[in-house]
Amino acid sequence: MKIDLHIHTTASDGRLSPAEVVRRAVELRMHTIAITDHDSISGIEEALTEARRNPQLMLIPGVEMGADVPTGEMHILGYFVDPYSTRFCRTLEKLRNSRATRSRKMVDRLADMGCQLNWEHILSIASGASIGRPHVAQAMLERGYVAVLQEAFDKYIGDDSPAYVEREKLGPIQTVELISQTGGLPVLAHPAETENLDSVIEELKPAGLVGIEVFYKDYDEQTITRLVSAAEKHNLIPCGGSDYHGFEDDGNDIGRCDVPLETVERLIALQKERGQDLRN
Secondary structure, three states: EEEEEEEEOOOOOOOOOHHHHHHHHHHOEEEEEEEEEEEEOOOHHHHHHHHHHOOEEEEEEEEEEEEEEOOOEEEEEOOOOOOOOHHHHHHHHHHHHHHHHHHHHHHHHHOOOOOOOHHHHHHHOOOOOOOOOOHHHHHHHOOOOOOOOOHHHHHHHHHOOOOOOOOOOOHHHHHHHHHHHHOOOOEEEOHHHHHOOHHHHHHHHHHHHOOEEEEEEOOOOHHHHHHHHHHHHOOOOOEEEEEEEOOOOOOOOOOOOOOOHHHHHHHHHHHHHHOOOOOO
Protein backbone atom coordinates (compact mmCIF):
# COMPACT_ATOMS: atom_id res chain seq x y z
CA MET A 1 0.00 0.00 0.00
CA LYS A 2 1.88 3.05 -1.30
CA ILE A 3 1.59 6.51 0.24
CA ASP A 4 3.45 9.70 -0.73
CA LEU A 5 2.74 12.95 1.08
CA HIS A 6 5.29 15.22 -0.60
CA ILE A 7 4.93 15.75 -4.37
CA HIS A 8 5.55 18.80 -6.57
CA THR A 9 3.93 19.69 -9.90
CA THR A 10 4.21 22.33 -12.60
CA ALA A 11 2.29 24.63 -10.24
CA SER A 12 5.71 25.27 -8.69
CA ASP A 13 8.90 23.52 -9.77
CA GLY A 14 7.78 20.04 -10.77
CA ARG A 15 8.00 18.40 -14.17
CA LEU A 16 4.51 16.86 -14.33
CA SER A 17 1.23 18.73 -14.29
CA PRO A 18 -1.10 18.10 -11.36
CA ALA A 19 -3.29 15.85 -13.51
CA GLU A 20 -0.25 13.93 -14.75
CA VAL A 21 0.90 13.38 -11.15
CA VAL A 22 -2.48 11.91 -10.29
CA ARG A 23 -2.43 9.65 -13.35
CA ARG A 24 1.09 8.50 -12.50
CA ALA A 25 -0.03 7.72 -8.95
CA VAL A 26 -2.92 5.67 -10.31
CA GLU A 27 -0.51 3.76 -12.58
CA LEU A 28 1.59 2.96 -9.51
CA ARG A 29 -1.54 1.87 -7.60
CA MET A 30 -0.94 4.43 -4.89
CA HIS A 31 -3.29 4.57 -1.91
CA THR A 32 -2.79 8.24 -0.97
CA ILE A 33 -0.80 11.18 -2.31
CA ALA A 34 -0.48 14.84 -1.33
CA ILE A 35 0.21 17.66 -3.78
CA THR A 36 2.58 20.05 -1.97
CA ASP A 37 3.81 22.77 -4.31
CA HIS A 38 6.12 25.53 -3.12
CA ASP A 39 4.13 28.54 -1.86
CA SER A 40 1.36 27.61 -4.27
CA ILE A 41 -1.99 25.83 -4.19
CA SER A 42 -2.88 26.71 -7.78
CA GLY A 43 -2.53 23.11 -8.96
CA ILE A 44 -4.82 21.53 -6.41
CA GLU A 45 -8.12 22.04 -8.22
CA GLU A 46 -6.76 20.33 -11.36
CA ALA A 47 -5.43 17.47 -9.26
CA LEU A 48 -8.73 17.10 -7.39
CA THR A 49 -10.65 17.02 -10.66
CA GLU A 50 -8.46 14.22 -11.97
CA ALA A 51 -8.58 12.36 -8.66
CA ARG A 52 -12.38 12.30 -8.74
CA ARG A 53 -12.11 10.15 -11.86
CA ASN A 54 -10.04 7.67 -9.85
CA PRO A 55 -11.86 7.11 -6.54
CA GLN A 56 -9.39 4.39 -5.52
CA LEU A 57 -6.80 7.14 -4.95
CA MET A 58 -7.05 9.54 -2.03
CA LEU A 59 -5.66 13.00 -2.76
CA ILE A 60 -4.70 15.33 0.08
CA PRO A 61 -4.54 19.02 -0.95
CA GLY A 62 -1.34 20.47 0.42
CA VAL A 63 1.37 23.08 0.18
CA GLU A 64 5.04 23.49 1.08
CA MET A 65 5.87 26.92 2.47
CA GLY A 66 9.34 28.33 2.95
CA ALA A 67 9.63 30.10 6.29
CA ASP A 68 12.43 32.62 6.68
CA VAL A 69 15.38 31.70 8.91
CA PRO A 70 18.84 33.32 9.07
CA THR A 71 20.56 30.79 6.79
CA GLY A 72 17.81 30.51 4.19
CA GLU A 73 14.52 28.72 4.65
CA MET A 74 12.79 26.19 6.87
CA HIS A 75 10.11 24.30 4.98
CA ILE A 76 6.68 23.63 6.44
CA LEU A 77 4.18 21.31 4.77
CA GLY A 78 0.47 21.94 5.13
CA TYR A 79 -2.00 19.08 4.64
CA PHE A 80 -5.73 19.46 3.96
CA VAL A 81 -5.29 23.15 3.14
CA ASP A 82 -8.29 24.89 1.61
CA PRO A 83 -7.48 25.66 -2.06
CA TYR A 84 -10.50 27.96 -2.19
CA SER A 85 -9.44 30.15 0.73
CA THR A 86 -9.11 33.70 -0.57
CA ARG A 87 -7.03 34.70 2.43
CA PHE A 88 -4.59 31.84 1.98
CA CYS A 89 -4.25 32.35 -1.79
CA ARG A 90 -3.59 36.07 -1.38
CA THR A 91 -1.01 35.47 1.33
CA LEU A 92 0.86 32.95 -0.83
CA GLU A 93 0.83 35.34 -3.80
CA LYS A 94 2.20 38.17 -1.68
CA LEU A 95 4.96 35.93 -0.37
CA ARG A 96 5.95 34.81 -3.88
CA ASN A 97 6.04 38.38 -5.14
CA SER A 98 7.98 39.66 -2.14
CA ARG A 99 10.65 36.98 -2.61
CA ALA A 100 11.23 37.91 -6.24
CA THR A 101 11.31 41.65 -5.54
CA ARG A 102 13.70 41.27 -2.61
CA SER A 103 16.04 38.97 -4.54
CA ARG A 104 16.21 41.37 -7.48
CA LYS A 105 17.19 44.22 -5.15
CA MET A 106 19.89 42.06 -3.57
CA VAL A 107 21.30 41.30 -7.01
CA ASP A 108 21.51 45.06 -7.65
CA ARG A 109 23.34 45.60 -4.35
CA LEU A 110 25.71 42.76 -5.12
CA ALA A 111 26.50 44.37 -8.47
CA ASP A 112 27.47 47.57 -6.66
CA MET A 113 29.85 45.43 -4.59
CA GLY A 114 31.48 43.92 -7.67
CA CYS A 115 29.49 40.66 -7.78
CA GLN A 116 27.86 40.59 -11.20
CA LEU A 117 25.04 38.06 -11.39
CA ASN A 118 22.67 37.29 -14.24
CA TRP A 119 19.04 37.52 -13.14
CA GLU A 120 17.84 35.13 -15.83
CA HIS A 121 20.33 32.55 -14.60
CA ILE A 122 19.02 32.91 -11.04
CA LEU A 123 15.51 32.32 -12.37
CA SER A 124 16.76 29.15 -14.05
CA ILE A 125 18.33 27.96 -10.79
CA ALA A 126 14.98 28.43 -9.08
CA SER A 127 13.30 26.37 -11.83
CA GLY A 128 9.92 27.98 -11.35
CA ALA A 129 9.96 27.96 -7.55
CA SER A 130 9.67 31.09 -5.43
CA ILE A 131 12.94 32.99 -5.68
CA GLY A 132 14.91 33.05 -2.42
CA ARG A 133 18.33 33.77 -1.01
CA PRO A 134 19.57 30.20 -1.59
CA HIS A 135 19.17 30.74 -5.34
CA VAL A 136 21.21 33.94 -5.20
CA ALA A 137 23.82 32.16 -3.10
CA GLN A 138 24.02 29.33 -5.63
CA ALA A 139 24.59 31.84 -8.44
CA MET A 140 27.40 33.46 -6.43
CA LEU A 141 28.98 30.06 -5.87
CA GLU A 142 28.84 29.20 -9.56
CA ARG A 143 30.47 32.53 -10.49
CA GLY A 144 33.25 31.95 -7.96
CA TYR A 145 32.41 34.86 -5.70
CA VAL A 146 32.18 32.50 -2.72
CA ALA A 147 33.80 29.15 -1.99
CA VAL A 148 30.79 27.62 -0.21
CA LEU A 149 27.13 28.58 0.02
CA GLN A 150 27.34 29.58 3.67
CA GLU A 151 29.96 32.21 2.78
CA ALA A 152 27.35 34.00 0.66
CA PHE A 153 25.11 34.36 3.71
CA ASP A 154 27.93 35.22 6.12
CA LYS A 155 29.51 37.91 3.95
CA TYR A 156 26.84 39.20 1.60
CA ILE A 157 23.16 38.29 1.89
CA GLY A 158 22.60 37.05 5.44
CA ASP A 159 20.68 39.14 7.94
CA ASP A 160 22.49 42.46 8.58
CA SER A 161 24.97 41.75 5.75
CA PRO A 162 25.84 44.43 3.14
CA ALA A 163 23.59 43.16 0.35
CA TYR A 164 20.69 42.07 2.55
CA VAL A 165 17.26 43.46 1.68
CA GLU A 166 14.26 43.08 3.96
CA ARG A 167 11.09 41.56 2.54
CA GLU A 168 7.56 40.86 3.59
CA LYS A 169 7.94 37.45 5.16
CA LEU A 170 6.64 34.91 7.60
CA GLY A 171 8.80 33.18 10.18
CA PRO A 172 8.35 29.51 11.07
CA ILE A 173 5.85 30.23 13.85
CA GLN A 174 3.77 32.53 11.65
CA THR A 175 3.83 29.97 8.85
CA VAL A 176 2.60 27.19 11.11
CA GLU A 177 -0.09 29.49 12.52
CA LEU A 178 -1.26 30.52 9.05
CA ILE A 179 -1.63 26.92 7.89
CA SER A 180 -3.49 26.03 11.08
CA GLN A 181 -5.78 29.06 10.94
CA THR A 182 -6.81 28.27 7.35
CA GLY A 183 -7.75 24.70 8.21
CA GLY A 184 -4.52 22.86 7.42
CA LEU A 185 -2.28 20.51 9.37
CA PRO A 186 1.32 21.84 9.56
CA VAL A 187 4.22 19.38 9.32
CA LEU A 188 7.97 20.11 9.47
CA ALA A 189 9.55 19.04 6.18
CA HIS A 190 12.83 17.08 5.82
CA PRO A 191 13.99 17.76 9.39
CA ALA A 192 17.07 15.51 9.49
CA GLU A 193 19.44 18.46 9.01
CA THR A 194 17.52 20.85 11.25
CA GLU A 195 19.79 22.15 13.99
CA ASN A 196 18.44 21.85 17.54
CA LEU A 197 15.45 19.86 16.30
CA ASP A 198 13.94 19.41 19.75
CA SER A 199 14.03 23.16 20.37
CA VAL A 200 12.49 23.88 16.96
CA ILE A 201 9.67 21.42 17.62
CA GLU A 202 9.05 22.85 21.09
CA GLU A 203 8.79 26.30 19.55
CA LEU A 204 6.47 25.29 16.69
CA LYS A 205 4.17 22.82 18.41
CA PRO A 206 2.25 25.46 20.44
CA ALA A 207 1.66 27.28 17.13
CA GLY A 208 -0.02 24.19 15.68
CA LEU A 209 2.67 21.81 14.39
CA VAL A 210 1.19 18.29 14.21
CA GLY A 211 3.93 16.24 12.54
CA ILE A 212 7.42 15.91 11.10
CA GLU A 213 8.67 14.12 8.01
CA VAL A 214 10.26 10.85 9.03
CA PHE A 215 10.00 8.57 5.98
CA TYR A 216 11.71 10.93 3.55
CA LYS A 217 13.47 9.89 0.36
CA ASP A 218 17.01 8.59 0.91
CA TYR A 219 16.78 8.69 4.71
CA ASP A 220 18.65 5.68 6.07
CA GLU A 221 17.36 3.48 8.88
CA GLN A 222 19.44 5.28 11.49
CA THR A 223 17.98 8.65 10.50
CA ILE A 224 14.44 7.27 10.39
CA THR A 225 14.86 5.72 13.83
CA ARG A 226 16.11 9.03 15.24
CA LEU A 227 13.21 10.96 13.74
CA VAL A 228 10.64 8.37 14.85
CA SER A 229 11.95 8.87 18.38
CA ALA A 230 11.62 12.64 18.02
CA ALA A 231 8.05 12.27 16.76
CA GLU A 232 7.11 9.98 19.64
CA LYS A 233 8.82 12.22 22.19
CA HIS A 234 6.80 15.23 21.08
CA ASN A 235 3.59 13.34 20.21
CA LEU A 236 3.79 14.28 16.53
CA ILE A 237 2.54 12.33 13.51
CA PRO A 238 5.46 10.73 11.58
CA CYS A 239 4.87 11.73 7.94
CA GLY A 240 6.89 11.27 4.78
CA GLY A 241 7.20 11.47 1.03
CA SER A 242 9.44 11.38 -1.99
CA ASP A 243 9.72 15.17 -2.52
CA TYR A 244 9.19 14.25 -6.16
CA HIS A 245 9.93 16.93 -8.75
CA GLY A 246 10.82 14.92 -11.83
CA PHE A 247 13.91 16.91 -12.76
CA GLU A 248 16.90 16.74 -10.43
CA ASP A 249 15.86 13.62 -8.56
CA ASP A 250 17.69 11.02 -10.64
CA GLY A 251 15.96 7.70 -10.16
CA ASN A 252 13.33 9.20 -7.91
CA ASP A 253 9.66 8.49 -8.46
CA ILE A 254 6.37 8.99 -6.72
CA GLY A 255 6.07 6.59 -3.81
CA ARG A 256 9.79 6.18 -3.19
CA CYS A 257 9.42 5.81 0.55
CA ASP A 258 7.56 3.59 2.97
CA VAL A 259 4.95 5.75 4.66
CA PRO A 260 2.66 3.66 6.88
CA LEU A 261 -1.11 3.73 6.46
CA GLU A 262 -1.35 4.76 10.11
CA THR A 263 0.09 8.15 9.16
CA VAL A 264 -2.82 8.89 6.82
CA GLU A 265 -5.33 7.54 9.33
CA ARG A 266 -3.98 9.82 12.05
CA LEU A 267 -4.02 12.86 9.76
CA ILE A 268 -7.61 12.14 8.74
CA ALA A 269 -8.69 11.58 12.33
CA LEU A 270 -7.11 14.85 13.43
CA GLN A 271 -8.71 16.75 10.57
CA LYS A 272 -12.13 15.30 11.40
CA GLU A 273 -11.58 16.12 15.06
CA ARG A 274 -11.06 19.74 14.06
CA GLY A 275 -14.32 19.70 12.15
CA GLN A 276 -12.84 20.27 8.70
CA ASP A 277 -14.24 18.84 5.46
CA LEU A 278 -12.04 16.31 3.67
CA ARG A 279 -12.01 17.36 0.05
CA ASN A 280 -11.40 14.74 -2.66
